[in-house]
Amino acid sequence: MTSNSPEFGAHLAALKALAAQVAAPNAADVDAKSRFPRETIDALQKAKLLSAPVPKEFGGPGYGMRELAALCSTLAQACGSSGMVLAMHYIQVACIARHAQSSEFFRGYLRELVEHQYVLASMTSENGTFGETRTSICAVERKDGRFKLDKDATTGSYCQHADGILVTCRRASDAPSSDQVLVLVRKGEYQLTQTTSWDTLGMRGTCSPGFKLESTGAEEQIIPGSFADSSAQTMVPYSHILWASLWWGIAADAVARAAEFVRGGARKNPGVVPPTANRLAEVSTQLQAMRHNWLALAAEFDSFLLAPTGLQDLLSIGWALKMNNLKINASDSAPQIVHKALQITGILGYKNDSKFSLGRHYRDTLSASLMISNDRIASKSASMLLVFKDN
Amino acid sequence: MTAIDPMTQKIRRILKDHGRLSKDADSLGAESDLYEAGMTSHASVNVMLALEGEFNIEFPDHMLKRSVFDSIASIGAAVGELQGG
Structure with a gap:
């Protein structure tokens, strides 16, 4: 896949069009009201742009870093918050596409993501780790093929608007703080309690207050490896x-x-x-x-x-x-x-x-x-x- | 490599002093994953520095990666290679 492929050309043209017609006209309102750029994300879903990093074998176009960077930079010219949401979403999709392919569940999830154009958010920050994403306090607890995971996150960008959240945590309750795994929690299986506000200077449309997360799910939603x-x-x-x-x-x-x-x-x-x-x-x-x-x-x-x-x-x-x-x-x-x-x-x-x-x-x-x-x-x-x- | 090997003993002492492991370095197997035992990337830099000082070697940049420092055995192999042994 190169940046010159006709498929990418069509995707980039679609993105340019929605940036001009949807993201740019709403950017000032998103900023003023500190609201999620819903209409821009809807347009990205319609254009099937949320599955850009998904490999071809799962139905996506399998774009590499150059293509994804071109898409994010183009959208950000119209609305910075929208560009940031798209980038953060791509980061999460890439984590699954690149590290969870050994799991049958995640292979299926990638196909589902292509079909439904899920929005993925992340929760890497935590009260008490002082901004160090490579340590966690919370731990995933496994029992009978299920897990339970609670986290007190200092920021949770667009978590309230996502279909799933990738959460960092310790591998088990007796694991050291640096022995972490990523867990996908899915809409309907978690509760978010907002703990802080998001009235900021900028990037207001990313809607990133603190949240307390309470979640459960199937054990297979824990991304394999470390x-x-x-x-x-x-x-x-x-x-x-x-x-x-x-x-x-x-x-x-x-x-x-x-x-x-x-x-x-x-x-x-x-x-x-x-x-x-x-x-x-x-x-x-x-x-x-x-x-x-x-x-x-x-x-x-x-x-x-x-x-x-x-x-x-x-x-x-x-x-x-x-x-x-x-x-x-x-x-x-x-x-x-x-x-x-x-x-x-x-x-x-x-x-x-x-x-x-x-x-x-x-x-x-x-x-x-x-x-x-x-x-x-x-x-x-x-x-x-x-x-x-x-x- | 066995526990009485002097190089391994030195590596274990360096890990004890600088690895910030959550377990006793002496209790780890030669192949145990040091990162899973709590070594952070920041701590691994201090381990690298201490190894360079102890064995009077310099790790070339291509060796400065996780897989070279993820167990006592792999550290021993890298140090041995640089000492020409």
Whole structure:
């Protein structure tokens, strides 16, 4: 599968159409009301775009990282929250598609997901683990082919709007905090009690308050293997590459608005390059660098899958450092780019009701350095650089 | 590899000091999964550093991956390879 295939071309065209006709016109309302972008998700379901990462043998198109990043970045240009919901959903689908194929239940679930276009959310945070997703306090308890799982999550993005949630937890009540598994809990088999609010600066449509989860299910809904592997081989790379792509999408729309503003000025006075054009030239270099960073790493990720040692390579310190560097670079760059775009549009970008408005873009991108704190990631990189030689 | 092998003893001591395992390193089998025994990726970096110091070796980047450090036996094999033994 390459980005040039006719099948992908048709999917991307469908996404562009729904981004323009559904996501963009609703973006301000989603932001203002801090509401789930329901109509955009409905449109994604109709276009069968929620099964994009599902392999062909289960009825999906089996898109790789480059295709998924193209889809997320395109949607984010219309609505950042929608782009983030789509990215988070793809991350969960990829965890199942890449780590649960040995299970008959999950092979069936993937086919069902294609048919019903399920929305999948995740619950990785927990009160008491202080943002460290690779440790859990809660544990899955198994008995007679069933499980019981309760979790006190600090954030649960769009959990109230999902058909299923992937939950991290300890493998058993006597397992150490780092010995985790992923469990799929299904709508109808869990109860959510909202514990905190979601009245934030940005990414308001992701609807991510804290929840207490109480769930049960069949034991086969526990993803085989260890979350240590699915985290390093899938959740981390999919998160960092897809997030970077959608943060770029938000920044790209900000620059597009600034560019339109500059062109408008230029048309009023042909022959004179407006002073804002120089600022546009400057910000376009940063936008391009940001784009090529995630594009290159998406391509590298896809190429790993063709190599026999690919899955092992994803567990290397060298790759972990690349992912950390991408996350830090992209999350720092996105608000900087929007800030520079705002210097171009001036007061028209500062207004919330102008076509050059950049408030939502600015506020949305400010979340980037906080969702998995850059400080935490940088300290992990600092530790890994003590043994990594880059040779 | 047996428990009286001096290299294995040193590896067990390093795991005890730096692996932050939830079990006693002496009670682990040579093939036991250290990550399942509670070693985090952060702790594994300290184990790598201590091994490099103890055995006067440098792990090349291609060895800096989970499968090389997931058991006492695999660590022993990697250290042995770098010592040319």
